[in-house]
Amino acid sequence: MRIIVIGAGAVGAACALALTEAGAEVVVVDRVGVAGETSSRCEGNILVSDKEPGAEALMAIEANRAWRALAERLDGDRVPGQPATEFEAKGGIVVAFDGGADALQRFAATQRGIGIRADVLDEQALRAAEPHLASDIALGVHYPDDAQVQPSLATQAMLARARHLGAQLRITEVTGAVVEADRVRGVLTPTGRIDADAVVNCAGPWAGDAAALFGSTLDIRPRRGTILVTAPMPQRVFHKVYDADYVGAVGSGDAALQTSTVVESTPGGTVLIGSSRERVGFSDEGLLEPLAEIADKATRLFPFLRDTMLLRTYFGFRPYAPDHLPAIGPDARIAGLFHAAGHEGAGIGLAPTTGALIAHAVLGAQPPLDPTPFLPARATLQGVAA
Amino acid sequence: MSIRIDFDGQPLDGRDGQSIGGILLANGHRTWRTAGGAERGIFCGIGICQDCVVTVNGVEGVRACQRTACDGDRVEREVRA
Numbered sequence: 001m002r003i004i005v006i007g008a009g010a011v012g013a014a015c016a017l018a019l020t021e022a023g024a025e026v027v028v029v030d031r032v033g034v035a036g037e038t039s040s041r042c043e044g045n046i047l048v049s050d051k052e053p054g055a056e057a058l059m060a061i062e063a064n065r066a067w068r069a070l071a072e073r074l075d076g077d078r079v080p081g082q083p084a085t086e087f088e089a090k091g092g093i094v095v096a097f098d099g100g101a102d103a104l105q106r107f108a109a110t111q112r113g114i115g116i117r118a119d120v121l122d123e124q125a126l127r128a129a130e131p132h133l134a135s136d137i138a139l140g141v142h143y144p145d146d147a148q149v150q151p152s153l154a155t156q157a158m159l160a161r162a163r164h165l166g167a168q169l170r171i172t173e174v175t176g177a178v179v180e181a182d183r184v185r186g187v188l189t190p191t192g193r194i195d196a197d198a199v200v201n202c203a204g205p206w207a208g209d210a211a212a213l214f215g216s217t218l219d220i221r222p223r224r225g226t227i228l229v230t231a232p233m234p235q236r237v238f239h240k241v242y243d244a245d246y247v248g249a250v251g252s253g254d255a256a257l258q259t260s261t262v263v264e265s266t267p268g269g270t271v272l273i274g275s276s277r278e279r280v281g282f283s284d285e286g287l288l289e290p291l292a293e294i295a296d297k298a299t300r301l302f303p304f305l306r307d308t309m310l311l312r313t314y315f316g317f318r319p320y321a322p323d324h325l326p327a328i329g330p331d332a333r334i335a336g337l338f339h340a341a342g343h344e345g346a347g348i349g350l351a352p353t354t355g356a357l358i359a360h361a362v363l364g365a366q367p368p369l370d371p372t373p374f375l376p377a378r379a380t381l382q383g384v385a386a
Numbered sequence: 387m388s389i390r391i392d393f394d395g396q397p398l399d400g401r402d403g404q405s406i407g408g409i410l411l412a413n414g415h416r417t418w419r420t421a422g423g424a425e426r427g428i429f430c431g432i433g434i435c436q437d438c439v440v441t442v443n444g445v446e447g448v449r450a451c452q453r454t455a456c457d458g459d460r461v462e463r464e465v466r467a
């Protein structure tokens with residue numbers, strides 16, 4: 001069975017790896033290259049801390065387990081051209097200022113109810129864990145299972161392994177679809193037609209456009225995020241540390257700018273400071289406002305950042321689904337078309353489990369969890385992207 | 387004219403006008419920082435890569451390749467835990 005995967009981001013790479021390992025012939029097609037867009041413009045989060053109980057939280061718990069196994073498997077046996085994933089089980093600390101402590105306490109309790117480890121830290125333990133935090137933090141909760149990969153390298157690693165097992169990568173754009181009697185037969189590219197028995201749409205924020213090529217609809221929209229990068233420095237941030245209001249920003253559907261502080265060190269010595277979310281289409285204008293707001297809030301969390309030099313900033317477009325759940329599974333109309341998109345900021349973290357769910361949908365492999373909540377045929381995704 | 391700087395307690399001699407990075411290299415130091423377990427020092431030498439940063443007279447994040455050394459400068463490695 002021959003399967004085309006559209007998109008060589010983290011989700012496409014994970015799907016390609018899962019399908020290849022399940023025995024399919026896989027061709028990955030990307031118009032830019034490996035991790036050329038969203039997957040190289042993020043922070044590489046593998047989080048359980050920001051998930052409220054529900055379908056995505058259960059998927060995040062499974063994906064956290066899957067990433068640990070995958071990173072160990074990938075890094076333990078690297079084939080030529082396969083970089084290390086830089087998987088780091090650094091843990092997360094979510095903090096609340098005065099007024100937010102009760103809400104964070106309640107949120108953490110609901111998470112513990114579904115098996116997420118969320119340990120309330122007393123003042124002394126919080127200081128010991130993050131000595132450079134602001135002095136007026138009201139509450140800190142430690143999530144030992146939060147982790148991170150270097151997203152570009154992790155994507156390259158997954159794809160390198162898939163290619164080692166026989167998958168092909170073509171850098172070209174999918175410009176059209178071959179559909180006969182509502183069944184996928186292949187795709188068109190500027191360099192010719194590629195025949196296939198199935199197509200998996202992993203086009204991230206462009207997944208709606210890709211679905212339209214097949215005469216279908218999938219309401220996935222771009223949501224812009226910006227990140228600041230400091231100059232390298234001695235390590236002063238030891239976990240992924242974020243303000244509890246991040247959870248509200250993640251779950252919000254508001255199109256207007258929202259920012260919430262997320263601070264963490266990288267193995268290279270830089271500190272990444274996020275985060276912003278705004279729906280501005282694919283615009284690259286008006287970046288100063290989110291960056292200024294992020295910088296301002298970050299210095300409230302970590303006062304030492306006031307005297308820190310910034311090296312650069314970057315931004316990317318995350319695939320936003322109106323109901324905040326990824327779309328994973330068969331298309332509502334076209335046989336042989338599958339989607340794996342709409343993960344917004346959780347695509348890196350959910351990638352391996354997304355791959356497993358796609359192997360289930362396309363090849364009938366055993367699913368790691370109930371695929372039903374993520375099926376793309378749900379009504380909320382059938383509108384045309386606004 | 388010669389100058390002397392202090393590098394983690396060790397006196398190093400250099401020429402007037404030389405960069406801190408130049409003095410470190412001339413005294414046999416190839417790298418003076420670690421990141422991700424790897425040794426870092428002057429990589430680009432033109433102020434872009436930020437790999438050669440040191441603390442100078444208590445000021446952190448100074449690019450050794452760009453900062454002209456002054457007599458008596460106290461230069462420290464930046465250690466990542």
